[in-house]
Amino acid sequence: MELNIDELKLVSDEMGSIHEASHAVMSVLVGSSVVGVWLEGRGSNYVGFCESTIATAPQDEVAIKFAGVCGELIETQQSCWSICFRDSGRSDWRSSQVSIDHIGGDRRKAIREAKATRLDRLTQHWPWVLAVAHKLRETRYLCGDEVLALRPISLT
Numbered sequence: 001m002e003l004n005i006d007e008l009k010l011v012s013d014e015m016g017s018i019h020e021a022s023h024a025v026m027s028v029l030v031g032s033s034v035v036g037v038w039l040e041g042r043g044s045n046y047v048g049f050c051e052s053t054i055a056t057a058p059q060d061e062v063a064i065k066f067a068g069v070c071g072e073l074i075e076t077q078q079s080c081w082s083i084c085f086r087d088s089g090r091s092d093w094r095s096s097q098v099s100i101d102h103i104g105g106d107r108r109k110a111i112r113e114a115k116a117t118r119l120d121r122l123t124q125h126w127p128w129v130l131a132v133a134h135k136l137r138e139t140r141y142l143c144g145d146e147v148l149a150l151r152p153i154s155l156t
Contacts, residue, residue: 013039013041013137014133014137015072015075015076016039016048017039017048017133017134017136017137018071018072018075018129018130018133019048019068019069019071019072020037020038020039020048020049020050020068020133020136021037021071021129021130021132021133021136022067022068022070022071022072022074022122022129023037023050023052023064023065023067023068023071024037024050024052024132024142024147025067025122025125025128025129025132025147026063026064026067026070026118026121026122027050027052027053027055027064027067028147028148028151029063029121029125030055030057030060030063030064031055031056031060032052032053032054032055032060032064033052033053033144034050034051034052034143034144034147034148035051035052035053035143035144036050036051036141036142036143036144037049037050037051037132037136037141037142037147038136038140038141038142039136039137039140039141040140050068052064052144058099058100058102058103059099059103059110059114061096061099062096062099062100062103062110062114063114063117063118063121065092065093065095065096065099066092066096066114066115066118067118067122068092069092069093070115070118070119070122071122071129073119074119074122074123074126074129100114124155125155127152127154127155128150128151128152128155131150131151131152132147132150135150
């Protein structure tokens with residue numbers, strides 16, 4: 001099954017909240033602090049952003065950058081990272097390059113490992129991502145404490 005970009009754009013407000021919520025949850029999971037996460041606009045004209053403290057390890061910074069696209073793939077039950085990185089995750093891909101370089105070694109291996117481990121970790125915390133995304137669609141902004149407060153008890 002191929003990812004249909006037109007369908008993705010039709011639900012971009014929903015996908016945007018999933019994308020940004022995934023960044024926020026992964027930030028917490030790797031030990032960074034979320035400053036805030038927000039969406040501006042509605043429908044297919046949204047801009048989203050998640051601000052968190054810089055992760056100490058380059059692998060963790062890559063995890064945060066890849067999490068948005070990872071969340072979209074989980075939500076749509078797709079597996080085509082490259083399409084998402086060309087569309088909604090373009091800036092995430094660009095900003096991850098310095099951290100990937102700092103990991104060292106084989107870049108392709110580092111990227112493959114980052115994708116696999118992030119997909120698994122985010123899937124384990126999917127109820128939390130969905131709770132953050134839902135609240136984000138309602139309020140358009142969440143501070144870090146609000147993201148933490150939405151963490152299900154079963155995941156603490």
